[in-house]
Amino acid sequence: MKNGCQIQVMKIGIVTLFPGMFTALSEYGITGRAVRNKLLQLNYWNPRDYASDRHRSVDDRPYGGGPGMVMRAEPVSLAITAAKSAISANENHAAWVVYLSPQGKPLDQQHVAKLVQRQNLVLMCGRYEGVDERVLSSQIDEECSLGDFVLSGGELAAMALLDAMIRLLPGALGDADSALQDSFSNYGEDDLKNTNLLDHPHYTRPESFAGMNVPPVLLSGDHAQIELWRLQQRLGITWQKRPDLFDKMQLTAQQQQLLDAFKRVNTQTGKIDKE
């Protein structure tokens, strides 16, 4: 087993009305392999199982009126409590409870890395128009958002967050991908070199496709030149596509030179965006 030397496995409780959705994560690709190799434990807690009334209702109409339904406090509260106590049964510190919603703090790679370090998490997935505020205010430690858009529930957001976290677990990326992980392992406050730059373009065979050729430097075998070209592309593409990220960066003299050369060559071609 790959985690033979690992001290503690990451434990994640997921509070959801639709645990079956998470097979998209737990049965496919890198995330599926991580779950099979027991790099993390996923446990599901369905508020439906904690609904005590005859109809096992998990939702009710909103006080004050209006359209839609609200997740009832009692079943959600009991499910969160069960998830927390299952995780912290033989741990010294309690699980950190995250609620996924558009009202949350926008997630980024650095925050994902911080969450991974917590080891014990409960992810609360809302449905309908939301969750009774009294549960949120008393049982949620942190509200996180993927961005300014509304989904039908928190599950897809929780899966996206989980995917991003699982990739950071030691051993989650296979040997073929582990070099890639190296470039993301330095996510310190000011390490803008890797995480705050967008990726460079990628090419594979054939050398010529639909009249478009692979940049010659990538065929040169000169690995120092290739790394310089890739860094230049990352700088240029970040400058072109994400001025908000770019403005936070401090460029070295070499990076500034690479970017200046990029700007001279790429004179406003606006390649991809065809609004």
Ligand code: 9WO
């Ligand atoms: C639904 C709705 C319908 C009519 C009027 C207002 C409404 N608001 C909502 C709504 O926000 N529903 C949420 C669905 C309740 C919490 C869980 N849901 C959710 C999470 N949708 N989108 C997210 C989400 C999470 C993280 N990042 C981006 C979106």
